[in-house]
Amino acid sequence: AQSVSQHNHHVILSEAASLELGCNYSYGGTVNLFWYVQYPGQHLQLLLKYFSGDPLVKGIKGFEAEFIKSKFSFNLRKPSVQWSDTAEYFCALYRGSARQLTFGSGTQLTVLP
């Protein structure tokens, strides 16, 4: 069975601090990986995605993520967070053979002004 683990349930940072949210998955085949963000009162939005190629992918709003196959990880990073980054972040794994998207449990990020 595939699973996605986000070990940080709640992260609190001050503005301008650097961010790294962990995401690990368990599946040995070809994967497509996504990070979604859910701002308060809004719908889930795609931050970035990895299909193949360059393991460092850049998304919207200055976010990036690095796919490390040997570690089964796809951590999300941002060098300097803003108050407006306060949201819940979800890592997700798509396995084409199952045609399903499996989500992690989410990480609530609170950025203090």
Added chain:
Amino acid sequence: DGGITQSPKYLFRKEGQNVTLSCEQNLNHDAMYWYRQDPGQGLRLIYYSQIVNDFQKGDIAEGYSVSREKKESFPLTVTSAQKNPTAFYLCASKPGLQGEPQHFGDGTRLSIL
């Protein structure tokens, strides 16, 4: 503008009643999904449909039913057999191309009176 419309935004149900949540998309997407979001558990897949008149159970299908009579519509019925229906329900859709990201609606919050 193309998008996914979920209605209503808030829904209240008495115990023992069935209730149907609406999901409509005008993105011409082939696949549609229903997720349930609970605090600390991320998104869990209830049902999904790859094409019209076909759907499959997700991880937590018990107590739910769906239909896919039209490409644009994928209503979810929460039946009285669902013992803990209070949750936030999200509908999503995606094109048929493998790995393309899912697009999400704004969600419906269901509460039991």
